Amino acid sequence: MSNTTQSKNTCELILALDIEEREDALALLKKAGPELKWAKIGLQMFTKYGPDYVRQIADLGKNVFLDLKLHDIPNTVAKAIESVGKLPIQMLTIHTCGGKEMMEWAIKAQQSVNPELQLLGVTVLTSMDQNSLELLGIKQSPADRVAHLASLAKDAGMSGLVCSTHEVKTIREAHGDHFQLITPGVRPAGAEAGDQKRIMTPAQAREVGSTYIVVGRPIYGAENPAAAVASIKAELEA
Numbered sequence: 001m002s003n004t005t006q007s008k009n010t011c012e013l014i015l016a017l018d019i020e021e022r023e024d025a026l027a028l029l030k031k032a033g034p035e036l037k038w039a040k041i042g043l044q045m046f047t048k049y050g051p052d053y054v055r056q057i058a059d060l061g062k063n064v065f066l067d068l069k070l071h072d073i074p075n076t077v078a079k080a081i082e083s084v085g086k087l088p089i090q091m092l093t094i095h096t097c098g099g100k101e102m103m104e105w106a107i108k109a110q111q112s113v114n115p116e117l118q119l120l121g122v123t124v125l126t127s128m129d130q131n132s133l134e135l136l137g138i139k140q141s142p143a144d145r146v147a148h149l150a151s152l153a154k155d156a157g158m159s160g161l162v163c164s165t166h167e168v169k170t171i172r173e174a175h176g177d178h179f180q181l182i183t184p185g186v187r188p189a190g191a192e193a194g195d196q197k198r199i200m201t202p203a204q205a206r207e208v209g210s211t212y213i214v215v216g217r218p219i220y221g222a223e224n225p226a227a228a229v230a231s232i233k234a235e236l237e238a
């Protein structure tokens with residue numbers, strides 16, 4: 001198992017494996033080598049391949065971020081965490097907009113099943129902008145909404161958040177180093193944004209204070225994914 005502790009100014013890469021076939025994902029991880037410490041399994045692959053696939057990735061020596069974004073009533077979320085918390089995973093997501101009580105129940109379940117597991121609260125998806133929030137009837141800007149959800153998450157006892165790089169500075173100003181901040185929506189210069197709206201480059205993400213960046217399509221969609229991993233890692237370590 002790789003070391004999961006991050007010092008203050010480092011920023012680690014997490015590869016999002018939103019890939020059709022399990023064999024392709026495993027081959028990519030093997031090619032990326034030990035430099036790549038983290039793999040994220042999301043809804044696409046977990047719903048297709050389930051817990052055994054999680055164990056396969058862990059057996060390759062990777063830390064596993066299980067990105068299920070749980071969002072339901074407190075009891076249902078707690079029971080789901082009791083189930084998946086037994087898997088060899090280091091990070092798991094829930095939605096902060098499930099509310100304070102849901103987060104409290106989630107933490108209680110996580111503590112009972114796997115005290116080492118980092119529970120992360122998703123704030124405002126990086127694919128959303130001001131207009132997406134307005135369409136939901138939310139009057140706050142993404143930045144204000146994230147700030148509000150971060151405070152709620154802290155009150156509930158959470159110590160990790162998923163947000164965009166654009167909110168990292170504000171969260172750090174308000175809460176110091178309390179949170180591990182995991183930021184998807186990261187694109188190397190010139191890469192397609194796709195559906196991501198609030199984006200920055202890997203170097204900018206490190207500069208603002210992200211603890212981890214999550215990158216998927218710019219890596220697994222590249223002609224040489226292992227080279228893409230190496231290039232992003234070099235940018236983070238420069």
Ligand SMILES: O=c1ccn([C@@H]2O[C@H](COP(=O)(O)O)[C@@H](O)[C@H]2O)c(=O)[nH]1
Nearest residue numbers: 016042124125126184185214215216217
């Ligand atoms: O706000 C969020 C939360 C999670 N994600 C996930 O991160 C990756 C990003 O993939 P890319 O291909 O680099 O866009 C993906 O698995 C999302 O489910 C996010 O993008 N934004």
